[in-house]
Amino acid sequence: MRRKHNGMRPQDIVILLKIITMRNGNWQLKDLANSLYISNSEVSESLERSQYAGLVDFEKRNVQRGNLLDFLFHGMKYVFPARAGVLTRGVSTAHSHPFMQAFISSDQAYVWPSASGTTLGQSIEPFYANQVKAVQEDEELYKLLALLDVIRVGKLRERTIAEKELKEDLSAYVKSY
The missing domain is CATH 1.10.10 (Arc Repressor Mutant, subunit A)
Known part of the structure; x- marks a missing residue:
C-alpha cells in the first residue's frame, strides 16, 4: 500500500x-x-x-x-519561498555566488549562514540543515543551488540568467554520460 x-x-x-x-x-x-x-x-x-x-x-x-x-x-x-534575513557570515549564494558575479554586480550579498563562511551578507535559509557541508564537497551542486536561490530571491533579469544557466547545466549532465 x-x-x-x-x-x-x-x-x-x-x-x-x-x-x-x-x-x-x-x-x-x-x-x-x-x-x-x-x-x-x-x-x-x-x-x-x-x-x-x-x-x-x-x-x-x-x-x-x-x-x-x-x-x-x-x-x-x-x-519554497526565501526572504533575505539578518546580516551574518556565511557561504555566498544567489547572485553572490562566484559564477553569478560575472553577470550581476551588487553591493548586497546573500549567504547561507555558516560559521565556516567568509562572506558577510543577508541570510537566506538553505533548503536543509546540512546543505552548506554538502556544497563544500561538491562545486557543481553548490552552483546549482545558488542558481535556485537566484530564482527564489532575484529580480526578473537575474532569474532569467539563472533559468538559462540551469537549463544548460542540466542538459549538459544528460550529454556527459
Missing part, C-alpha cells in the same frame, strides 16, 4: 539535483545520503515523494529533467 503524499520538502530538490550531478543511475542510496549529510531513510522517503510527483522515474533512479525544470522555474519560489 502506498503512503499518502504530503507534499514535497525542500531537501527533495537538493537530492534530485545531486542525483543529476552524479551523471548516471549507478549510485547507491547510502552514498547519496552520505554525500548530502542526510539519513538513508530521509533520502528514501524523498525519492518516494519525488516519484509520486513525477520528478523521478518508477525505479527512482533517474530524474525526469523536464518535469523538474518546470517545477523549478514555475513553482519552487512559491512552494
